[in-house]
Amino acid sequence: MAMAIGALVVTPWSLVLGLVGLLLSWWALQMLEQVWFRPRRLDHALRAQGLRGTPYRFLSGDLKEGARLNEVAKAKPMPFSHDIIPRVVPLFHQAMKDYGKISFTWFGPIPRVSLTDPELVREVLSNKFGHFGKLNTRLGRLLADGLVNYEGEKWVRHRRILNPAFHMEKLKRMLPSFLTCCTELINRWDASVASDGSYELDVWPELQNFTGDVISRTAFGSSYKEGRRIFLLQAELAELIIQAFRTMYIPGYRFLPTRDNRRMKEIDREVRILLRGIIGKREKAIKDGEGSNDDLLGLLLESNMKYFEENGKSDPKMTTEDVIEECKLFYFAGQETTSVLLTWTIITLGMHPSWQIRAREEVLQVFGKNKPDFDGLSRLKIVTMILYEVLRLYPPVTLLTRTTYKTMELGGIVYPPGVILSLPIIFIHHDPGIWKDPSEFRPERFAEGISKASNDQVAFFPFGGGPRICIGQNFALMEAKMGLSIILQHFSFELSPSYIHAPHTVITLHPQHGAPIKLQKI
Numbered sequence: 307m308a309m310a311i312g313a314l315v316v317t318p319w320s321l322v323l324g325l326v327g328l329l330l331s332w333w334a335l336q337m338l339e340q341v342w343f344r345p346r347r348l349d350h351a352l353r354a355q356g357l358r359g360t361p362y363r364f365l366s367g368d369l370k371e372g373a374r375l376n377e378v379a380k381a382k383p384m385p386f387s388h389d390i391i392p393r394v395v396p397l398f399h400q401a402m403k404d405y406g407k408i409s410f411t412w413f414g415p416i417p418r419v420s421l422t423d424p425e426l427v428r429e430v431l432s433n434k435f436g437h438f439g440k441l442n443t444r445l446g447r448l449l450a451d452g453l454v455n456y457e458g459e460k461w462v463r464h465r466r467i468l469n470p471a472f473h474m475e476k477l478k479r480m481l482p483s484f485l486t487c488c489t490e491l492i493n494r495w496d497a498s499v500a501s502d503g504s505y506e507l508d509v510w511p512e513l514q515n516f517t518g519d520v521i522s523r524t525a526f527g528s529s530y531k532e533g534r535r536i537f538l539l540q541a542e543l544a545e546l547i548i549q550a551f552r553t554m555y556i557p558g559y560r561f562l563p564t565r566d567n568r569r570m571k572e573i574d575r576e577v578r579i580l581l582r583g584i585i586g587k588r589e590k591a592i593k594d595g596e597g598s599n600d601d602l603l604g605l606l607l608e609s610n611m612k613y614f615e616e617n618g619k620s621d622p623k624m625t626t627e628d629v630i631e632e633c634k635l636f637y638f639a640g641q642e643t644t645s646v647l648l649t650w651t652i653i654t655l656g657m658h659p660s661w662q663i664r665a666r667e668e669v670l671q672v673f674g675k676n677k678p679d680f681d682g683l684s685r686l687k688i689v690t691m692i693l694y695e696v697l698r699l700y701p702p703v704t705l706l707t708r709t710t711y712k713t714m715e716l717g718g719i720v721y722p723p724g725v726i727l728s729l730p731i732i733f734i735h736h737d738p739g740i741w742k743d744p745s746e747f748r749p750e751r752f753a754e755g756i757s758k759a760s761n762d763q764v765a766f767f768p769f770g771g772g773p774r775i776c777i778g779q780n781f782a783l784m785e786a787k788m789g790l791s792i793i794l795q796h797f798s799f800e801l802s803p804s805y806i807h808a809p810h811t812v813i814t815l816h817p818q819h820g821a822p823i824k825l826q827k828i
Contacts, residue, residue: 340415345412345416346362352725358406367413368411369551371397372397380810385807390699394809394810395733398728418727418728419721424740425764428771431706431772449547449638452635467623468632470605483520483523484520484788488788491789495796495825504826507825510816522537525601525637526602527603540637543573584633592608607629649817654696661688665692669795673795686791700809702815703814704731706770707729709726710727735765769782795828798825798828799826802823
C-alpha cells in the first residue's frame with residue numbers, strides 16, 4: 307500500500323527509512339554534543355577562570371596518553387625510594403609539573419580537575435549539600451557496586467543497615483577467624499623453612515591468599531571455601547577491568563563480543579550464582595533458627611531484617627541483589643586493602659630494619675609468644691605508627707573522584723555540572739608543604755596521633771573522609787595489626803636480592819614484580 311501526496315508516492319518502507327534517518331541524525335547530534343561541543347564548552351569555562359590543563363583530544367582525552375605513560379613507567383624499576391609518584395601516577399605528575407598543582411586532564415571527553423589543597427578535599431568529601439556525586443562507570447560497578455557507589459536515600463539506607471556489622475564489639479567476635487588464618491599462614495611458612503631456619507618467598511601472593519582467607523571466613527563463616535572461589539574470580543576481574551579502561555574512549559567497544567568482554571561477563575555471572583547460593587542457604591538457616599551472626603553476612607542479614615521490621619513498607623530493606631553487591635564489595639575492598647597494606651609494610655620494614663626491631667620488641671612486650679588479643683592490639687603504639695606511615699607513603703587507593711551535579715563554587719573556581727574532581731591522596735600524602743621530609747619513612751611523625759602528624763589536620767585520608775569514610779577501616783587495621791604481630795613473633799625478615807622496587811596501580815597499589823623476602827625463624 308502506498309499514499310500519494312501530490313506527485314510524491316510514500317510507501318511504508320520510505321516511512322521506516324525516514325524514521326531511521328531521523329533517529330540516526332538525533333544520535334549523531336547527541337554524540338557530537340557529548341564528545342565535541344560539551345568538552346569545548348567545559349574547557350573554555352575552566353581556562354577562563356585561570357585553570358590550566360592538557361588540551362582536549364577528540365574522544366580519548368588523555369586515556370591513550372595516560373596508558374602510554376604508564377607503560378613507560380612500568381618498563382623500568384625505581385631505586386629503593388618512597389618517592390613513588392612519578393612511577394605510579396605519571397600522567398597526573400606530568401600535568402602538575404606543566405600546569406600547576408590545581409590543573410586538569412581529560413578522562414575521555416570529561417575534564418578531571420586535581421584538587422591538592424586539603425581544605426578543598428575536606429569540603430568535597432563532607433558534601434554537605436549533596437553537590438558532589440560519585441563517578442560511576444559500568445566497569446567499576448561490574449567489580450563491586452554497593453555502598454561505595456550508591457547515592458542519596460539508597461546510600462543512607464544501606465549505610466544504616468551495614469553499620470551494626472562493623473561496630474567494634476562485632477569485630478571482636480571475628481578475632482578467632484583472624485587467628486585461624488594467621489595460624490595457617492605461619493604454619494605453612496614454618497613447614498618450609500630450611501635446616502638453618504631460613505626461607506625465601508614472595509609474600510605478595512601469600513598475603514593476598516591470607517587476606518582472601520580472612521574475608522572468606524569473616525564474611526561467610528562456614529561457607530568460606532565457596533568464598534575462596536569468589537576471591538579468585540574477583541582478582542581476575544580486576545585485571546581485566548584495568549585493561550578495559552584503555553579502550554573506554556572507543557564508543558560501544560564494551561559491547562563487542564571480545565574475549566575479555568566475554569570473560570568479564572562470565573565472571574560476573576559465576577560470582578552472582580555463587581553469592582546467590584550462599585545467601586539463600588544462610589537465609590534459610592536463619593528462618594530455621596540455625597543461622598550464625600558471627601560473620602559479616604549473618605550480621606548483614608540480621609540487620610536487614612531488623613531494619614525492615616522497624617521501617618516496613620515506608621523504607622524497603624535490601625533485596626537479594628543488593629546483598630550480592632555488598633558481598634562483592636566485602637570481597638574486593640576487604641581483601642585488597644589489607645593485602646596491599648601488609649605487603650608494603652613488610653617491604654618497608656625490610657628496607658628499615660631498625661623499625662622492624664622496634665615493632666617486634668613492642669609485640670613481644672605486649673603479647674610475648676601468646677596469641678594476640680583485642681585489648682593488646684589496641685595498645686600497639688609503634689605498630690600503629692608504622693601502619694599509618696605505610697598508608698601515607700603507599701595508600702592502597704591513590705586517588706578518589708567525585709563529580710559536580712550542578713554549578714558549584716569551590717576555592718574561588720566555579721565548576722559547571724559534569725566536571726570530575728580528582729582528590730589525589732598520594733599527592734597530598736607526599737606534599738612537602740604539608741609533611742616534613744615527605745619521601746622519608748618516619749613513623750614517629752604519628753607519635754601524637756594523626757591530627758598532629760602534619761601541618762594540616764585533614765592531610766591524611768587513606769580511607770577517605772566525611773560521611774562516606776570507609777566503613778571497613780577498623781576491620782582492615784585490626785586485621786593488619788593481627789597479621790603483622792604474628793609474623794613479627796615468629797620471623798625476622800629482609801628484602802631478597804631479587805626484590806625489584808616497582809609499585810604500580812591495578813585499581814589498588816600493587817608491587818609489579820612481587821615482594822620476595824628472606825625470612826629467618828626466631
